[in-house]
Amino acid sequence: MYYYEVAPVRIIRAKQACFTYHHDQILSIGQLVSVSVGKQILTGIIIRNVSRPNYETKVISSVLPLPPIPKQLIDTACWMSSYYATHLATVLQMVLPRGITKKRRISASRDLSFSRDRTHFLLNETQSLAVDTLNSIEVGTAILHGVTGSGKTAVYIEHAKHILLRGKSVIVLVPEIALTSQLLAEFQQHFPSIIVSHSQQTEAERHRVWQQVLDSLSPVIVIGPRSALFLPIKSIGAVIVDEAHEPSYKQDQAPRYSALRVASVLARAHEAHVIQGTATPLVSEYYLASMAHQPVLTMRERAVKKTLEPNIEVVDMTNKALFRRHRLFSDSLIQNLTETLAAGHQVLLFHNRRGSAAITLCEHCGWSALCPVCGTPLTLHADLHRLQCHVCGKNNRVPTACPSCHGAEIIHKGIGTKLIESEIAKLFPEKVIARFDGDTQLATTLEKRYQELYDGKIDIIIGTQVVAKGLDLPHLRTVGVIQADAGLSLPDYIASERTFQLISQVIGRVGRSAHKTSVILQSYQPDHPAIKLGITQNYQEFYQTTLSERRGRGFPPFTYLLKLTCIYKTERAAIRNSQQLANTVKNSFPHVAVLGPTPAFYERQYNSYRWQLLVQSKKRSTLLEIVSIVPPSHWQVDLDPYTLL
Template identity: 55%
Template sequence: MQYYEVSPTTVIRADAGSFSYASHEELAPGTIVTIPVGKKVVVGVVLQKISQPPYDTREIISVVDQPPLPSQLLSLHTWMSQFYATHPATVWQTILPRGITKKRRKSVDSTSVNVQNRTKNVFTKDQLQALKIIDSMASGTALLHGVTSSGKTLVYIEASQRAAAEGKSSIILIPEIALTTQLVSAFTEHLDNVIVTHSRQTEAERHAAWLHVLNANKPVVVIGPRSALFMPIHNLGFIAIDECHEPSFKQEQSPRYSALRTAAVLAQDHSAKLVLGSATPSIADYYLSEQRNRPIITMPKPARKDAVKPTVKIVDMTKRNNFTQHFFLSDTLLSQLQQTFKDGHQALIFHNRRGTTAITLCQHCGWQAGCPNCFVPLTLHQDKHQLVCHICGYKATVPTVCPECQHADIIHRGIGTKRIETELNKLFPQQTIARFDADTPSDQTVEKLYQDVKDGTIDLIIGTQMIAKGLDLPHLRTVGVVQADTGLTLPDFAAVERTFQLLAQVVGRVGRSHHPTTVVVQTYQPQHPAIQDGLTQNYADFYQRTIAQRQATMFPPFTHLLKLTCVYKTEAAAIRNAQKLASTLKSVAPRTVQILGPTPAFYERVRDTYRWQLLLKSPQRDDLVALLAHLPPQHWQFELDPTSLL
């Protein structure tokens, strides 16, 4: 009889992540098995062989018929559980695909695409220099700071080809599922065995892709969002994280991991190379790269020598004489759109708020439509004639009279992407218009309509941040930003940085070829440094100013953060328990730990509950992890290294 330590993929006990089991078979670490737990049967992963324990053990029920997980994935699991102070079973639920023990019919793997017409890569001087630096790395992390359209994708393709020539696989992480079609198209021109994985695939499709990688006997290239990092690759040579500044690379549910940091650990375990690519790297990542002497590869010029910078026109929204034809679309923007469509070209309108209008209120008494669960304004969705809460999903019919005073003076204020779509459909009825945001139906997303977007069949693209990055659209000539300063007023240390990044990225959708292009930006704060730097893509000045502010206010990268949030049914209970924990932490925390709060969370009321939070700052991350031992087991959530305080 053999004995093994097995880690269940279901939480059995809060204080234990693995248990001892017996087996008649010889099992390798990483073997997936089914085990008895009480009267239930659960899935588990064999961690290691152990000597016979002094107590009776139950037997492993069955072994899942597939190769063991790579040892590096086991190591990564252990690291994530410890570093993010998360139960091992919760980490397994993130790493492993659902339905791993299901028997499925073998189907042709449609995620693997064979190269048909391979084209030879032609590189710019900047690209050749970037590849030279990547080649010179034995392993480790490099920051690829390349302006929009500098050709970062071709660097990733060539680095993946060079890894494949050595018999090694690659992982390419993208921030949005919307970008998969474009990237897969580019990669399959040069590489065989490209595997796509993302959350919009069915459980069976994701499992098939996962098994394909686990059983692969030749190099693969895996493309997908952050979860693609956990594909079971045995011999990994290269990882690229494109648009590495994007918040979507930090998971919001437990384990609240950073894909950048996790990728660095995975690359280290495989002795692989990791490249973090962005035109607007996060302030913290750039600073840490400088401090740790990581290679910072710069690509300061567009890949095309004939690329013409866009003409940027700023419209001051405080001056109403700029809006004589329409109340939120300026004369400058409308005339630019008219000219673009007259010339047979494409335009893009960016606004980072979905829905039709943000606020519904009574002009007579001031009543405002709010969510009864979350106490936030309900957003009007005119196409469905509904008021919707964007936090909990609560829906209500649009009132025709005020429920308070019975007057019919109901008005709708604010601008969302649906409102923009409605207005532009009225103004340009002949044009084909498509809106892309979180409300877009699954059969009309960017990746589903990518070919129509790329070839210019869609004349006008309207959307939120998902269309602001990564897309390369050859027919695009005009970009309009409806309100550039939307995010500047948010109470968050990263709000200014996020505004700068979004503007720099959206400007980067044009100016990629010899065609003249135009960007029209409407803003209430035309002189704000973040807006000025974003529109000129002036990263150097923005970085110097922002890093000085971060140091003065002691925010990352100059300190570590821990956000603690309590959730209670009543406001009194939330306040009382937040104060109680703050008092406890102040009595046990080292002097170097600063405890801020308690304060109401940004969304104080969510789904009929009240939320209050504490923010802890410390020069030593371990001190913050140690303080989690004082967190009550119920009602509290924590996030280490939050990228936002909202």
């Protein structure tokens, strides 16, 4: 008889993840089985072999007719459970597709091919040096720090060829599903078969992809967002993280993991390496790489020879004389748009806020439209004639009179992408306009319309962060940034870093060819360091300045953070319980700093009140000890939070 610790993929006990079972045959670690838990039959994974215990064990009910999950993936899942203080069953639910025991009909996969003008490329000296260096790395993490347009994708492709020749697989992570299309189009020029995985696939499609990877006997190339890390790949040679600075690599629900950390652990288990490719490396990652003497490969020159740098103009939004023709768009921006569109080229307008207006208020008494559930300001969506909450989704009709004083002086202030879209349509009614943001319908996402964008069939592109990331559009000539400082007022230690990244990235959408291009950047704070250094893409100065500030204030990379959010139906309960835990932590762990409790940035969500504690510690192990004393209900735990909001 053989004995095994099996982890069911559903939480049975809060403090126990594995249970001992027996079977009359030798089974492999990672084998999927069915086990009896009480009166239920659950799917589980064999985690390890054990000796016969001194108590009676149940027999494994059945062995699923599937190859075992690779041990490296099992080990990574166990590490995640420990590192992020999350139940192993919660982690394993990401490793296995939903409905794994369902019988499915074989369905044809959707065609994801794209047409591109360029079918081959010659690496320049800098790219070739980067490829040679990456090819020589066995284990560890390398940062590929290439300015926008330096040809990082070409380096990825050449390195992937090298990995495949060694008989190993490659995972290519993208921060957004939208960028899958572009990277896939590039990779399809060089590799006949690429596996694409993302969350917008149906359950059946995701199951088919998972089964394809599990059954594969030859190396594969997988492209997808962070969840692609959990595909059952047998032998990984490299994990490439494109646009590695993006916040979407941190999952915002349990398990709240960083794909950068998980990628490094998974790669180490496979004796492989990680490549973080970005024009604006995360300050913390860059610092850690330099401290650990990990390779940082810098690519300062553009991939295409004889590229022309864009003409960049900064417009001070406090100077109303520069906005005589329109209140949102400066005279200079309108002039540039007019000339670019008349020449038959594309323009891109970037703004970091959705909706038509951010605030609806009464000019007479000062009443403002707040969400009745969350208490956050409602955003006007003029096209729907509704006020919508971007926290909980609640929406109300737009009042014609003030609910407080009954006056008719209702006004809408602030700029959103929908307002930009409607105003631009008035200025250029004959042009094809496309808006891409968090409100975009599934059928009209950037991913779905990528080929139209690439071919120049869309004249005016309007969007939030998704349009600033990694897009390479040959017909784009002008970029307009509507309010560059929109994110600087957020109460977060990464606010200036995020602003610097977005400005650097959106400017990098042009200046990638021999064509003349322009950037018009509008800002109320044109002299802010994040904006001035973002415009010049001066990463090193921004890095040194930011590092100095964080050292003084005790933020990463010089400390570890733990964000604890207390959630109750009443404000009194949220305050009382958060104060109690704050006092307990201060008394039990005198060497940590406890900030708060304070109302969370989104103080009310889904009819609940949210109060927040932030714990700073030099030792991450101390934070894990603190997590162990957090009450199991009414608290949300986030180790290593990307943002404080």
